[in-house]
Amino acid sequence: xxxxxxxxxxxxxxxxxxxxxxxxxxxxxxxxxxxxxxxxxxxxxxxxxxxxxxxxxxxxxxxxxxxxxxxxxxxxxxxxxxxxxxxxxxxxxxxxxxxxxxxxxxxxxxxxxxxxxxxxxxxxxxxxxxxxxxxxxxxxxxxxxxxxxxxxxxxxxxxxxxxxxxxxxxxxxxxxxxxxxxxxxxxxxxxxxxxxxxxxxxxxxxxxxxxxxxxxxxxxxxxxxxxxxxxxxxxxxxxxxxxxxxxxx
Amino acid sequence: xxxxxxxxxxxxxxxxxxxxxxxxxxxxxxxxxxxxxxxxxxxxxxxxxxxxxxxxxxxxxxxxxxxxxxxxxxxxxxxxxxxxxxxxxxxxxxxxxxxxxxxxxxxxxxxxxxxxxxxxxxxxxxxxxxxxxxxxxxxxxxxxxxxxxxxxxxxxxxxxxxxxxxxxxxxxxxxxxxxxxxxxxxxxxxxxxxxxxxxxxxxxxxxxxxxxxxxxxxxxxxxxxxxxxxxxxxxxxxxxxx
Numbered sequence: 001x002x003x004x005x006x007x008x009x010x011x012x013x014x015x016x017x018x019x020x021x022x023x024x025x026x027x028x029x030x031x032x033x034x035x036x037x038x039x040x041x042x043x044x045x046x047x048x049x050x051x052x053x054x055x056x057x058x059x060x061x062x063x064x065x066x067x068x069x070x071x072x073x074x075x076x077x078x079x080x081x082x083x084x085x086x087x088x089x090x091x092x093x094x095x096x097x098x099x100x101x102x103x104x105x106x107x108x109x110x111x112x113x114x115x116x117x118x119x120x121x122x123x124x125x126x127x128x129x130x131x132x133x134x135x136x137x138x139x140x141x142x143x144x145x146x147x148x149x150x151x152x153x154x155x156x157x158x159x160x161x162x163x164x165x166x167x168x169x170x171x172x173x174x175x176x177x178x179x180x181x182x183x184x185x186x187x188x189x190x191x192x193x194x195x196x197x198x199x200x201x202x203x204x205x206x207x208x209x210x211x212x213x214x215x216x217x218x219x220x221x222x223x224x225x226x227x228x229x230x231x232x233x234x235x236x237x238x239x240x241x242x243x244x245x246x247x248x249x
Numbered sequence: 250x251x252x253x254x255x256x257x258x259x260x261x262x263x264x265x266x267x268x269x270x271x272x273x274x275x276x277x278x279x280x281x282x283x284x285x286x287x288x289x290x291x292x293x294x295x296x297x298x299x300x301x302x303x304x305x306x307x308x309x310x311x312x313x314x315x316x317x318x319x320x321x322x323x324x325x326x327x328x329x330x331x332x333x334x335x336x337x338x339x340x341x342x343x344x345x346x347x348x349x350x351x352x353x354x355x356x357x358x359x360x361x362x363x364x365x366x367x368x369x370x371x372x373x374x375x376x377x378x379x380x381x382x383x384x385x386x387x388x389x390x391x392x393x394x395x396x397x398x399x400x401x402x403x404x405x406x407x408x409x410x411x412x413x414x415x416x417x418x419x420x421x422x423x424x425x426x427x428x429x430x431x432x433x434x435x436x437x438x439x440x441x442x443x444x445x446x447x448x449x450x451x452x453x454x455x456x457x458x459x460x461x462x463x464x465x466x467x468x469x470x471x472x473x474x475x476x477x478x479x480x481x482x483x484x485x486x487x488x489x490x491x
Contacts, residue, residue, distance in 0.1 A: 041316065059318070059346035070387070112262075114298060117284055119386055121346040149262050152317025152413060154287065154298040157263030194263035194296065234261050234300055238315070238470050 007182045010167040018179065019048075023172045026162075026222055031142070031233035033150050041151025043233070045143040047174060049133035054143035056151040059121035067122060072115040074122040077106035079140055081129040101137045102127075108141055108190045108199035114154040123153060134176040135163045141190045141200060146230055150237070157192035158230055159199050160223040164189065164215040166207060171215050173222045187215050191223040250295070256305045259315070259470060260297040266310055267295040286311035302470055315470060319345045319412035319442035321390040325381045328407060328440030329392070331371050336362050339371055341379070341392060343442045344412060351379060351392040356400070376402040378438060378446060398438070405436070405448035406455060408462055412443035417469040418462065425465065425475050432482040433458045457485045 010018055017023065027048030036042035039055035046052075062068035067076070079101040083092045094102075105127065113123065125147065127140040138161025145159035165175030166185035180186050185207050190200025207215060252267045254260060266288065274293050275281060282289040287299045288311060297303075301312040321327075321343065329341035329349055337360070339351040354360040356370055371377060377392075378399050384390035394400045410418060419426050419439060430437050435449040435458050445462065449455040461478050468474055 040318070061346065061348060114282065114284070118346050149300050150316060152299055152314050154284065155262045156289065156291075156296070156298065158261065192263065194265060195291070231261055235259055238259060 043146035051131040054147040059118040062122035328444035
């Protein structure tokens with residue numbers, strides 16, 4: 001444990017954050033869809049320095065058979081951090097944290113995917129964190145839902161993840177690693193923007209009722225922005241195909 | 250029903266397509282799902298469940314998926330690859346979430362497992378043109394090769410295409426397929442699971458056909474594609490045909 005005195009100042013005098021963002025400002029977000037040829041669906045999502053790749057396989061015959069269910073498809077999610085994704089090498093073995101995040105992301109996606117259409121099969125979602133700088137689970141959820149859509153798997157809505165934090169007493173959107181480490185609270189939220197539903201909700205730290213309400217408002221606003229980019233990314237895949245076609249001709 | 254999108258517009262999962270009038274709202278169930286049309290109705294709104302193109306026909310709205318996989322249906326004509334051999338059946342990969350079963354008694358008359366060697370009829374890796382006899386999602390699809398022209402594919406070429414693009418390769422009332430067969434003079438059998446079986450007069454026509462199919466795959470979401478494919482094929486094959 002580092003000593004508290006070494007905690008950096010997270011909100012500057014001008015009200016901006018360590019990386020110069022305003023409290024309600026997202027990091028630059030880049031999303032691309034359909035980038036892996038071998039996967040049925042894939043997406044790469046970047047929230048600033050956080051980079052997450054998601055790949056979807058299936059629905060396919062469930063292996064081992066024992067995981068298959070007679071009434072719906074088994075959704076399997078593996079959230080994994082690459083050994084090189086963090087500053088200090090991370091052991092590639094799944095940690096407690098990764099198992100937990102795989103579970104919460106799976107539950108978020110289960111709320112959206114029409115699994116009952118494909119009984120006895122499995123839909124496998126692999127979320128690989130390539131570079132971690134805070135908000136990997138939320139970026140992972142966004143990537144996973146886009147990869148599912150790219151695989152053509154019927155689902156109610158896309159899911160968008162965003163983390164709200166409280167640093168130096170101020171609520172901020174899309175926290176990075178430093179703000180997560182030294183902040184007072186971290187609230188990752190997964191939102192299905194069209195349905196207006198929350199599919200993932202965790203809170204680490206303490207928020208008052210008022211703060212929570214405000215944080216939810218901020219999350220919905222931020223989700224709307226990310227959702228717009230996600231929609232564009234799905235659309236761009238088809239536009240890009242056309243451009244490539246023109247070039248080769 | 251107030252429709253919010255245009256015909257052939259690209260939509261994504263969760264995009265609202267239409268708002269129902271008061272008298273159209275069905276009481277009781279909150280969510281009504283129409284898997285074949287790729288839409289679902291929640292309260293008074295109609296949503297898409299996939300990435301696809303909107304199709305509005307006679308006041309009915311549906312989404313044609315741009316991505317996806319083949320879902321077996323009874324009576325579909327499919328082309329599969331034999332992937333495994335059992336004692337009384339073959340396992341056939343039909344690019345679906347489920348492996349298909351082709352019973353030996355269907356292919357061999359008076360089948361007797363003690364006498365007949367299944368490998369002599371269909372071996373692993375062989376392509377087979379078959380019809381789906383039964384499928385109900387609770388059990389794996391069962392194929393049949395009883396029918397005209399069905400059975401092992403011994404000549405020509407099998408072209409693999411994305412299953413979601415098959416409707417576009419056939420076209421409205423078979424218009425695209427007619428262009429392909431008339432201009433290339435190839436005999437084409439379309440497996441609905443994403444395989445084309447082509448018998449062409451020569452390699453030149455086959456290559457032209459493959460190029461045309463790839464063009465359809467990449468531009469499946471464009472209008473006026475049938476005409477474009479026709480011009481494309483005529484430019485490759487030189488003289489005007491058909």
